[in-house]
Amino acid sequence: MPFPLPLRPLPAPRETVLSFLSRFATMNAAEMSDFSIDLGHQIRRFLDLETAALDCLAEAAGLEPAIRDELASWTGVPAGDVRMAFRGEAFVSRALRNPVMRGCPLCLQEDAQATPGHPERLMAMRGDWLLRSVNLCCHHHHPLVPLWEVAKPAERFDSVxxxxxxAPRIMAGAFDRPCSAPTDYDLWLDMRLETGEDPTWLAGHGVYAVTTICALFGMALLQHRSPEASIGDRREAEAQAAGFAVLSQGETAFRQALRDLARSSGGTQIAPRQTFGKLYVALDDYLTDAAFDPFRTMLRDCILETWPVAAGERVLGEVLPARRLHNPRTASVGGSCIASVFWWYLRSFLSVLSSVRPVCVVVFHWP
Known part of the structure; x- marks a missing residue:
C-alpha cells in the first residue's frame, strides 16, 4: 500500500488519534479494525497508542510529526501504573477512559455542515471531551452530553x-441542551489544556489533582450550604466552580475556607470525615500520589488545629505523636474534675465560649 494514501482527512482541532483513524478508515471504505490491519498493525496497538502504530498512521495520512504528536496528546498515552499522559500532564486512566462517550452536539453539527450527505465522515471527537472533569464546551457554551456507551474500546472509539x-438525530437537535456561560473554572481548565498557561496559584499543581480537589471541596461547601440539594451534572459543575473560586485565590484562601467549614460544624456533624466528606476520603485514598500532598497537608493542618485528635491516631497518613488539643470531655478524663463541672467552669470564665457551642466542638490547649 503506497503512502501517503490519496484519500485522507484533515485532523480537526483537539481531535483524538482514534477519531482520526476512524474517519480515515471510512474515507477508504473500510471498518476501523480492518483498516488498522491494512496499515500493518492490530487495532489494539492503535488503542494503546504504540509509537510504531502512530508512526505508520502519520505516514499513511501524510502528517507531520508535530501534528501526529498533537493528536496523541489529545488522546491520552498510556504511561504505566494505570496512568496516562494527557496534554503534558499525568492523569489516572479512569479520568480519560470511560464506557460513556460524551460530546458537544453543536461542535458535531458544525463539523458536518460541509458534507450534509455523510455527516459522520466529518464529525470529529475532541480529546477534551474524554476528560471527566470537563463538563462544558467553551466554544459553544453547551454542556457535554452522553452520546453512546460501549464497553469494548475497539467499538467505543470507532466513532464513525x-x-x-x-448523526441524523444530532443534526436534528435531539441532543441539544440549554447553553450556559462558562464559569471561571471552565475557562481556566480549557486554557490550561489548550496552552498550558495558568495565571493562578494552581499553575504549580497538576491538573488532575486540582480538578479533583476543586470538585470535592466544592461539593463539601455546597453540602454545608444546602444539605438537601440533589446531586447531578449541574450540581457537579456548581461544585467545581465553587471549589475553584476558593483555590484559585491561593493557599491562604484555601486554608481559611477549610477552617471556616470546620468551625461551622455542629451537633453530630463534627467529625472531620463528616465535615469534609469525599474530600477527606479522596486525600486519604491517594496517600501514595505526591500530586495531592500539598492539599493533604493543608487539610491535615486544619484538622489538627480544630479537632482534639488523640496521640497515636492516624490523620491522612500521618500518626500524631502527641495530643495538641482537648475538649472538655477529653480534658476531664485526664484530670480530676467531671465533665459537667469542667464545662461549667469554661463557660463561666472563657469569653470565647459565650456563643454556647456544643461541648464536643469547643477545643483548647490543656497540659
Missing amino acids: ARLRDL
Whole structure:
C-alpha cells in the first residue's frame, strides 16, 4: 500500500488519534479494525497508542510529526501504573477512559455542515471531551452530553460507526441542551489544556489533582450550604466552580475556607470525615500520589488545629505523636474534675465560649 494514501482527512482541532483513524478508515471504505490491519498493525496497538502504530498512521495520512504528536496528546498515552499522559500532564486512566462517550452536539453539527450527505465522515471527537472533569464546551457554551456507551474500546472509539446512526438525530437537535456561560473554572481548565498557561496559584499543581480537589471541596461547601440539594451534572459543575473560586485565590484562601467549614460544624456533624466528606476520603485514598500532598497537608493542618485528635491516631497518613488539643470531655478524663463541672467552669470564665457551642466542638490547649 503506497503512502501517503490519496484519500485522507484533515485532523480537526483537539481531535483524538482514534477519531482520526476512524474517519480515515471510512474515507477508504473500510471498518476501523480492518483498516488498522491494512496499515500493518492490530487495532489494539492503535488503542494503546504504540509509537510504531502512530508512526505508520502519520505516514499513511501524510502528517507531520508535530501534528501526529498533537493528536496523541489529545488522546491520552498510556504511561504505566494505570496512568496516562494527557496534554503534558499525568492523569489516572479512569479520568480519560470511560464506557460513556460524551460530546458537544453543536461542535458535531458544525463539523458536518460541509458534507450534509455523510455527516459522520466529518464529525470529529475532541480529546477534551474524554476528560471527566470537563463538563462544558467553551466554544459553544453547551454542556457535554452522553452520546453512546460501549464497553469494548475497539467499538467505543470507532466513532464513525457509532455516529453513522446518531448523526441524523444530532443534526436534528435531539441532543441539544440549554447553553450556559462558562464559569471561571471552565475557562481556566480549557486554557490550561489548550496552552498550558495558568495565571493562578494552581499553575504549580497538576491538573488532575486540582480538578479533583476543586470538585470535592466544592461539593463539601455546597453540602454545608444546602444539605438537601440533589446531586447531578449541574450540581457537579456548581461544585467545581465553587471549589475553584476558593483555590484559585491561593493557599491562604484555601486554608481559611477549610477552617471556616470546620468551625461551622455542629451537633453530630463534627467529625472531620463528616465535615469534609469525599474530600477527606479522596486525600486519604491517594496517600501514595505526591500530586495531592500539598492539599493533604493543608487539610491535615486544619484538622489538627480544630479537632482534639488523640496521640497515636492516624490523620491522612500521618500518626500524631502527641495530643495538641482537648475538649472538655477529653480534658476531664485526664484530670480530676467531671465533665459537667469542667464545662461549667469554661463557660463561666472563657469569653470565647459565650456563643454556647456544643461541648464536643469547643477545643483548647490543656497540659
